[in-house]
Amino acid sequence: MTPIAEIENAHTMSVLVDNEPGVLARVIGLFSGRGYNIESLTVAEVNMEDNLSRITIVTSGTPMVIEQIKAQLERLVPVHGVNDLTVEGPHVERELALVKVRGSGEKRVESLRIADIFRARTVDSTNDSFVFEIVGDTGKLDAFIELMVPLGLIDVSRTGVAAIARGTTVLDHD
Amino acid sequence: MSKNQLSGSQILLKALSDQGVDVVFGYPGGAVLPIYDELFKQNKIRHILVRQEGGAVHAAEGYARSTGKVGVVLVTSGPGATNAVTGLLDAMMDSVPLVCICGQVPTHLIGNDAFQEADTTGITRPCTKHNYLAKDVDQLARQIHEAFHVAKSGRPGPVVIDLPKDVMMAQADYLPPAKVKHKSYNPPVKGDLGKIREAVKIMAAAKKPLIYAGGGVINSGTAASQLLTQLVQTTDFPCTLTLMGLGALPASDKHFLGMVGMHGTYESNMAMHDCDVMVCIGARFDDRVTGRIDAFAPNSTKIHIDIDPSSINKNVRVDLGIVGDVGHVLEDMIKLWKSGQNRADEKAMKSWWKTIDKWRERKSLSYDREASIIKPQYAIERLYELTKKRDEVYITTEVGQHQMWAAQHFHFDRPSRWMTSGGLGTMGYGLPSAMGVQIAHPKALVVDIAGEASILMNIQEMSTLVQYNLPVKVFILNNQYMGMVRQWQELLHGGRYSESYMEALPDFVKLAEAFGGVGLRATKKEHLDDVINEMVACDRPVIVDIAVDPKENCYPMIPSGAAHNEMIFGPGDDADTSVSDEGMVLV
């Protein structure tokens, strides 16, 4: 059995930063320079007035590494706060994917049927292709994409995870 | 445009002066000419012209570490900035507060591979605490003040301001250094009282306690060293220091066990291995100190005081982490210790000290004092003995065996008298660093304890010493080898001395003279004292070339990948010196 201290788990971190040039490079450079994993990363401005962006990072590591990642991120001057959503309590994670499938006949019909089950929307279609838009957590997107493989999957574009705490909790602003 | 506006260069100089800067170490070039023009027109800030930008950064480090102030560097774009990079990383690793102003090509040319353009913020991002590309002259004053705040607060470190030439020439209003309250950057100072109380409780119950203190105590200021001394004396706990912490507790204090780690004393390392409570104060569990992590102080409860949360639980899991400034936390800790009338278990302490005294008897720093050849340890011992009565003595070092012997055999009773490159281990650090120390302390005796290989890495700064009449003493322990490399090759690589012999060494006496300094040499033991006395008495820059035993190794030593209780002691010791496979890959 692997001791708990050595088990690597995925963690979703929400990082509030000043929206200034180079801030993303600082965060990414920290991860590559120190050998941490990035499974997904999203970033966009979330507060125009105070000029803040939120970076959501899904990373994985042992508990000690995760604690280091948080401390290292907090050390960056333009970082306002870091929340490890995975340990801090219930939260919602969503990701969007655009999934392109090429095919005809039976397979084409089947892909539409599955899209319907997954509540994916068809955002583009030609005689022999569809682009589906699907929103959900990472597991749901993975499942959908896997089902599309035998049905003619040719391209995928995913946004990475955006996340927020459930209830009235507001993520660290400081 | 109001008529009170200043140019970017004027704003820079005004901001520096408002930040209390009186000296800048620099080197000019096309991209910083407007700044040099302003420097020319004023006399508040002194500019020291180095001979290579790397020298400027180390000089600023020596200046900063010996004064507690922020060191300031000014270099041009492109090659000027890239030459500064090693020094910036050196300052980052050793927590030295610096502000480095780099010239940059004008904003409209950035990204065009313009003449002498470098992506300075990109290159320096991982080797600075923070950096700025100052594209907007209206923000310049604020950014400079902020840079000083970031450099010196929290865990200190280097900050770069990359300043495009057009911004130096643009006009804006000046902003004085109002109390900077940064939006997101506000490092803690006070430690959590509940945790400090808990620490005191653990300490009072200890039977075999050890205080392990480091560079953070020096960073925290002179008062912190006094508080550390007070804590040690009140608790009667033994105390060991890291390479970076030497001087934080007077070496003459009876509680001091000597340096800890790879080349630390037997008593320090054994105490670290066997202690039941370890109080780490402003040190960072560096691998030079811990040795094999899974055998590190296996039976101890660990308390860690550090201002940087990322230092806590980085290499070693601790039981109680206290985030805060050493000075503030120690003040609270001593108060709580005294008010709770805590006393360590008298009987246990007595037996712990008895064990430690047994380890001390091992005399792990001893060497062959009867040898007719000059032993490097002997040379340092004599340097110490012949200068210890002086009021102000500052020692810098290069990197290698001589550095370790200096740490072992020169004794520091005060903080900030010892400047060495610990984290990065930068050969070439010592001479320019000594230059910075001498600028800050013109009357002091400043000695760079050097190796003949390291000194050649920044020897050009001899020229700066002569220009400004800085009487720095370069004390070369000339063993004709990259001794530290040779030692590892002897222990780890079957004595195959691949490229570690220094062929075609210069005549250091003539070299000193060629620069306009004084050259001295000692080849015989009986001449050593005279040469040291002559060196100390000289009021000019001096290089002393001391012919020491080329084959001497630095002991004691914890071989790579070994535990604290697996030290080796050199000749006469029949311990197993073989290194494990895991140890072979370590540096």
Ligand SMILES: Cc1cc2nc3c(=O)[nH]c(=O)nc-3n(C[C@H](O)[C@H](O)[C@H](O)COP(=O)(O)OP(=O)(O)OC[C@H]3O[C@@H](n4cnc5c(N)ncnc54)[C@H](O)[C@@H]3O)c2cc1C
């Ligand atoms: C050839 C060679 C051999 C070496 N051998 C040894 C050896 O045998 N033994 C040894 O000890 N070292 C040795 N070193 C040095 C070693 O590499 C490290 O640089 C050193 O051990 C680190 O010292 P430190 O732990 O005191 O930390 P520092 O690097 O000085 O870091 C200071 C710590 O204190 C914290 N801090 C800073 N300011 C404050 C404050 N105000 N309040 C609270 N905390 C603060 C920082 O966050 C940091 O964690 C060697 C180096 C070389 C080049």
Ligand SMILES: Cc1ncc(C[n+]2csc(CCOP(=O)(O)OP(=O)(O)O)c2C)c(N)n1
């Ligand atoms: C810039 C740099 N390059 C290489 C090294 C690796 N290194 C560490 S010690 C050493 C030899 C130093 O020789 P010397 O200055 O003569 O000192 P000694 O060990 O002989 O006292 C070398 C090459 C280093 N620390 N820094």
Ligand SMILES: [Mg+2]
């Ligand atoms: Mg040498």
